[in-house]
Amino acid sequence: MNAERSIQSPKLYKTAAQSKQSFLKTAWKAIIRKKSRFAGFIIILFFTLMAIIGPNLYPKELPIDSNAIYAPISWKYLLGTDFEGTSNLALIITGARYVLLAAALGALFTVIFGTVLGLIAGYFVGWSDSIIMRVTDLFLTVPSFPLLVVLSTVWNFGQPLAMGFVLGITGWGGMARAVRSQTLSLRERGFVEAAKGLGLSPFYILFREILPNVSSYIGMNLLTSITGCIYAEVGLFFLGVVPFHVNNWGVMLNMAVFSAGAMSSPTALPYLLSPLLALLILTLGIVLFLDAIDEIFNPRLREDV
Amino acid sequence: MKDFSIRLIWRIFSGIIMVLVVASLTFFLVRMMPGNPVDAQYNQLIMQGMTPVQAQNQVRVMYGFIPHSSLASQYMTYIANLLRLNLGQSVSYEGVSVSHIILNAAPWTLILVFTGLVASFLIGVLAGVIAAIKRSSPMGTTLTISGSLLHGVPQFVMGLLLAYVFTTLWPILPFGAPYDSSIAAGFNLPFVSSLISHAVLPVATYALSSYGGWLLTMKSSVITVLGDDFILASEIRGLKAATRVRYIAHNAILPLFTLFTLSIGFMFGGSVFIENIFDYPGLGNLLLKSIDARDYPLMSGAFLLITIAVIISNIVTDFLYSMVDPRIRR
Numbered sequence: 008m009n010a011e012r013s014i015q016s017p018k019l020y021k022t023a024a025q026s027k028q029s030f031l032k033t034a035w036k037a038i039i040r041k042k043s044r045f046a047g048f049i050i051i052l053f054f055t056l057m058a059i060i061g062p063n064l065y066p067k068e069l070p071i072d073s074n075a076i077y078a079p080i081s082w083k084y085l086l087g088t089d090f091e092g093t094s095n096l097a098l099i100i101t102g103a104r105y106v107l108l109a110a111a112l113g114a115l116f117t118v119i120f121g122t123v124l125g126l127i128a129g130y131f132v133g134w135s136d137s138i139i140m141r142v143t144d145l146f147l148t149v150p151s152f153p154l155l156v157v158l159s160t161v162w163n164f165g166q167p168l169a170m171g172f173v174l175g176i177t178g179w180g181g182m183a184r185a186v187r188s189q190t191l192s193l194r195e196r197g198f199v200e201a202a203k204g205l206g207l208s209p210f211y212i213l214f215r216e217i218l219p220n221v222s223s224y225i226g227m228n229l230l231t232s233i234t235g236c237i238y239a240e241v242g243l244f245f246l247g248v249v250p251f252h253v254n255n256w257g258v259m260l261n262m263a264v265f266s267a268g269a270m271s272s273p274t275a276l277p278y279l280l281s282p283l284l285a286l287l288i289l290t291l292g293i294v295l296f297l298d299a300i301d302e303i304f305n306p307r308l309r310e311d312v
Numbered sequence: 313m314k315d316f317s318i319r320l321i322w323r324i325f326s327g328i329i330m331v332l333v334v335a336s337l338t339f340f341l342v343r344m345m346p347g348n349p350v351d352a353q354y355n356q357l358i359m360q361g362m363t364p365v366q367a368q369n370q371v372r373v374m375y376g377f378i379p380h381s382s383l384a385s386q387y388m389t390y391i392a393n394l395l396r397l398n399l400g401q402s403v404s405y406e407g408v409s410v411s412h413i414i415l416n417a418a419p420w421t422l423i424l425v426f427t428g429l430v431a432s433f434l435i436g437v438l439a440g441v442i443a444a445i446k447r448s449s450p451m452g453t454t455l456t457i458s459g460s461l462l463h464g465v466p467q468f469v470m471g472l473l474l475a476y477v478f479t480t481l482w483p484i485l486p487f488g489a490p491y492d493s494s495i496a497a498g499f500n501l502p503f504v505s506s507l508i509s510h511a512v513l514p515v516a517t518y519a520l521s522s523y524g525g526w527l528l529t530m531k532s533s534v535i536t537v538l539g540d541d542f543i544l545a546s547e548i549r550g551l552k553a554a555t556r557v558r559y560i561a562h563n564a565i566l567p568l569f570t571l572f573t574l575s576i577g578f579m580f581g582g583s584v585f586i587e588n589i590f591d592y593p594g595l596g597n598l599l600l601k602s603i604d605a606r607d608y609p610l611m612s613g614a615f616l617l618i619t620i621a622v623i624i625s626n627i628v629t630d631f632l633y634s635m636v637d638p639r640i641r642r
Contacts, residue, residue, distance in 0.1 A: 248600065270479065290461075
């Protein structure tokens with residue numbers, strides 16, 4: 008065993024670290040190449056900061072003011088107020104944490120489930136592959152948003168972790184398929200054969216040798232599934248199938264449309280428009296940023312030629 | 313041909329297994345719910361003055377199994393009923409069978425989404441070809457950006473914006489019903505035109521939010537094909553640009569064709585938001601209303617139909633694709 012350890016030369020590690028550094032460098036270059044990408048990066052950074060520090064800027068129970076119900080946009084209320092006179096801006100800022108945390112966790116779970124199952128299925132082949140692929144088929148077939156709606160009858164979505172977990176459970180199928188097919192092609196390569204010949208454990212080979220080779224795909228998927236998770240999660244709150252005991256942009260949308268009649272009464276309009284605006288700006292940021300991600304991972308799209 | 317039918321039978325068989333798995337899932341979900349809706353229904357009927365036997369029979373008709381019997385026998389009766397296409401009775405629409413309600417809702421979803429799907433597919437694919445071929449020109453960039461942005465905007469945001477703009481800000485279209493209830497239903501001009509004008513916004517919402525996806529997929533598909541040898545060969549042979557574009561489009565559209573047939577299956581469940589915003593009486597709205605009304609037999613029925621649609625379209629896609637793409641045909 009000791010002899011085998013020494014075969015992994017320290018030089019190999021160094022090049023790995025170096026390649027990581029140069030990856031970050033090319034990524035940064037791709038981001039600043041276009042103004043639009045940089046703008047997207049800033050927007051995402053801004054929303055992330057909002058989610059992290061936002062709720063600390065306000066008291067736990069947001070102040071209500073019966074004299075300022077549906078107050079128009081003013082210096083005091085930059086985005087107007089809601090049906091109890093609470094500032095919409097405060098609702099947006101404090102609501103960002105649940106929205107973004109649940110989406111990030113959802114994407115993380117999607118990627119973890121998909122990667123681990125895809126790696127195992129693709130590397131071991133045989134019976135574990137057939138079982139995992141049948142289960143994957145099931146999750147790919149059952150339409151995920153209606154499934155989420157049905158699950159909302161038994162699941163408590165009060166915590167971002169619970170929401171993220173269910174988003175991950177319903178969404179990992181496509182990821183597992185893709186990782187499996189990449190693993191299938193990688194397991195025939197020389198370096199995997201060499202690692203096998205050295206008698207390294209299968210899990211070492213899977214997570215230390217094969218995983219790094221699919222990491223770029225995983226990184227890209229992490230970002231795209233965050234958007235999917237935001238929409239699914241905010242959408243569930245908007246539809247009103249989830250109990251409203253948390254502050255969330257979807258709750259605001261639901262109340263504005265179905266209780267406050269914001270579609271027809273101009274007074275409640277700021278209440279409807281503020282979460283819409285937040286979602287649109289965040290969407291714009293992610294779309295602009297994904298353009299850079301596209302270029303980092305898909306050299307064929309580069310148009311320098 | 314023999315291979316073909318064996319594969320078809322195998323796919324149908326595994327499709328049926330999948331339907332049974334989903335049905336079992338909803339069965340156990342309803343049994344696991346806090347406050348056990350089946351027992352609650354039973355107790356409520358007793359409170360209304362029914363005898364235990366009457367209440368038991370009533371619950372059996374609604375959910376498809378006898379309460380208070382063993383879980384295994386409840387499950388067996390439920391599945392047996394299902395195989396006879398008996399989905400039980402709705403709780404909120406008293407005395408109406410679930411299959412009747414969901415079959416009435418399905419056409420609304422079908423027409424709404426199918427129109428939107430075809431419109432967005434045609435426009436999106438065309439724009440995708442242009443965006444790929446002219447990708448260095450301002451026109452190509454503009455198209456790509458329009459695709460990414462529209463693809464990024466969530467369906468419910470799109471629906472709310474369209475509804476606000478065209479019903480409140482600039483009220484030219486109706487909102488909040490499938491047709492004008494003051495006009496007598498029937499095949500006459502005022503009713504049909506009312507149906508159409510009420511469908512414009514929901515269809516437009518669907519079309520706009522799926523247009524971007526088609527554009528982006530077609531664009532990347534065309535770019536992949538552009539690198540193929542036969543395109544270079546056709547260029548060297550001096551073929552006309554129009555012919556080359558036809559070659560490219562023909563080869564690039566194959567993967568999209570699969571996606572298109574798959575979307576037909578997903579469309580039964582894909583319009584939950586649109587139906588909710590525009591109060592369209594389709595399957596998605598039915599699913600939501602059944603949850604609101606705690607009408608669990610209706611909920612499982614609607615969810616099951618949505619799933620079956622996806623399974624069928626998966627099978628159809630598989631076989632159509634092997635007919636369309638000569639590389640897969642053996």
